[in-house]
Structures are given as structure tokens and as C-alpha cells.
Amino acid sequence: MSEVPDLTAVEWLGSSSVRAPRTVADLVGVDLPVYVRILHPAGRVEGGTCVDVRWDVVARANGRRMHPEVEWGSITGSWSVDAQPPAWEESPDSGALTESVARGLAKVLRHVGADSGVVWAGTWEGWDTEWPDLEGPVCRFNATGREMLAYSGETAKFLPASPQDTMRDYLNLCWSPAGHWCVSTDIDLNSTVIGASEDIAARILESEDLEAYRVSPDQKLTWDTDKINPLPAPPS
Incomplete structure (x- = not known):
């Protein structure tokens, strides 16, 4: 008879005391000491190579302000604009953990021994893909109203740093079974949110590789969240 997997770590998700949809705590799914939001970089071509462009660079180019609730459409002036050269030429990735963000997170977790x-x-089940070299999925579960497939393995399997490791494109949740941290990248968002201990959160906020802000658990992540910069028309 095959061993029945311990699903306690999966059942832990969804225990957040904040139930409002599309909030940071709703996306992370659990109560943790600190929440951090990492902005996915935009891109610009230099010498035939696409390089990362931070949101604060885009904000300065457009006379906008950076703050924890900033939204991409509010600092560019529109959700439909495709480029604003020379500042940026490629929009931030939505629904996928970018190479630089995965590399930065892996570096932080390795530094604090949390990896x-x-x-x-x-x-997300809708990606219709599987991770190679891993048995599973172990089970199906629901998170933020989406059907998900659960896997377990070493951290490097899910937060790879090399551009050849494309499975990070399908990583929507990653968490410690000990309950020390949880990373969430929703399929519709161009930022990643993390719930973590004070130490891990501090390392993320201090990282030069990541553009991150400390956020409240009840902060919404919707197109109209930014109340400081001019509100653009809603995305089509």
C-alpha cells in the first residue's frame, strides 16, 4: 500500500483571518507576521538584451509617486500603453514569477536558511502543465477561488534562478511546511505578495535585487487601488 501524504501543510492555506477578496492576506491565504509586495520589473532593450526596469524609474519618467499601493496603470497613465521609450519597452509580467524575482527570493531564503x-x-490547474522530476500532483485544493495542484519538493525546484528553468512561469504558490513564509503570484497580477517572519521580510525589503514594499494584510490588489496617482481608465 502506498504511503498517504501528510496534507497538513496544504490544509494550512486558507486559514487567513482576512477574508475580503483580492486582498494581500486573501492571496497569501494565511496569517503571518509581515506581508511584503514585490513588483515585477518592466523591461527595456539594451544592446540586444532585455534588461529589468524598476517601477520607480517609470514613475519618475511620468511624474508619478511610488508607494505600497501603487498600480502599473497609474504610473504609466494607462493600462493599454505598450511602451514608453526610452524608459521602458516591455510591460511587467502578469501571473508569472519573473527570473529576477525568483532569483532574488531564492537568495533571501538561502541567506536566512529558510530554503x-x-x-x-x-x-493553477488551468495552466495544464506538470513539474518534471516530481511525483504528483499530491492533491487538488482551492485557493483564492482557483483550483490548484499541490506539489512538494526542494526549494530550488520551484524558485530556480536560471533562464532555462521555465517552470517558475507556472508557480502560483510556494510555502514552508513549517509555516514561516508563503509566496503568492496570482495569475492576473504583475506583482508577488509574501507573508513571512520579520527576519525574512526585512531581508526582502533590504534586497537590491527586489523592488518591494511592506503592505498591510487588508490592502487590495486591484486596478483602482492606487489613490495617490491619477486613476486611469480601467483595463479592457
Whole structure:
């Protein structure tokens, strides 16, 4: 008879005391000491190579202000604009953990010793893909109203740093079975939110590789969240 997997770590998700939809805590799914939002970089071509462009660069180019609730359409002036050269030429990726963000997160977790052992990960069932070299999915579960597939394995399987490791494109959740941290990249958002301990959150906020802000658990992540910069027309 095959061993029945311990699904306690999966059942832990969804225990957040904040139930309002599309909030930081709703996306992370659990109560943790600190929440951080990492902005996915835009891109600009230099010498035939696409390089990362931080949101604060785009904001300065458009005379906008940066703050924890900033939204991309509010600093560009429109959700439909495709480029604003020379500042940026490619929009931030939505629904996917970018290479630089994955690399920065992996570096932080490695530094604090939080990347050792087995972690859990979830991918949206709609991606219709599987991680190679991993048995599973272990089970199906619901998170933020989406059907997810759960896998377990070493951190490096889910937060790879090399451009050849494309499975990070399908990583929507990744969390410590000990409950120390949880990373969430919703399929519709161009930022990643993390719930973590004070130490891990501090390292993320201090990282030069990541453009991150400390956020409240009840902060919404919707197109009209930015109340400081001019509100553009809603995305079509």
C-alpha cells in the first residue's frame, strides 16, 4: 500500500483571518507576521538584451509617486500603453514569477536558511502543465477561488534562478511546511505578495535585487487601488 501524504501543510492555506477578496492576506491565504509586495520589473532593450526596469524609474519618467499601493496603470497613465521609450519597452509580467524575482527570493531564503528541506508549491490547474522530476500532483485544493495542484519538493525546484528553468512561469504558490513564509503570484497580477517572519521580510525589503514594499494584510490588489496617482481608465 502506498504511503498517504501528510496534507497538513496544504490544509494550512486558507486559514487567513482576512477574508475580503483580492486582498494581500486573501492571496497569501494565511496569517503571518509581515506581508511584503514585490513588483515585477518592466523591461527595456539594451544592446540586444532585455534588461529589468524598476517601477520607480517609470514613475519618475511620468511624474508619478511610488508607494505600497501603487498600480502599473497609474504610473504609466494607462493600462493599454505598450511602451514608453526610452524608459521602458516591455510591460511587467502578469501571473508569472519573473527570473529576477525568483532569483532574488531564492537568495533571501538561502541567506536566512529558510530554503532547506522540502517545501510545498501550488500551480493553477488551468495552466495544464506538470513539474518534471516530481511525483504528483499530491492533491487538488482551492485557493483564492482557483483550483490548484499541490506539489512538494526542494526549494530550488520551484524558485530556480536560471533562464532555462521555465517552470517558475507556472508557480502560483510556494510555502514552508513549517509555516514561516508563503509566496503568492496570482495569475492576473504583475506583482508577488509574501507573508513571512520579520527576519525574512526585512531581508526582502533590504534586497537590491527586489523592488518591494511592506503592505498591510487588508490592502487590495486591484486596478483602482492606487489613490495617490491619477486613476486611469480601467483595463479592457
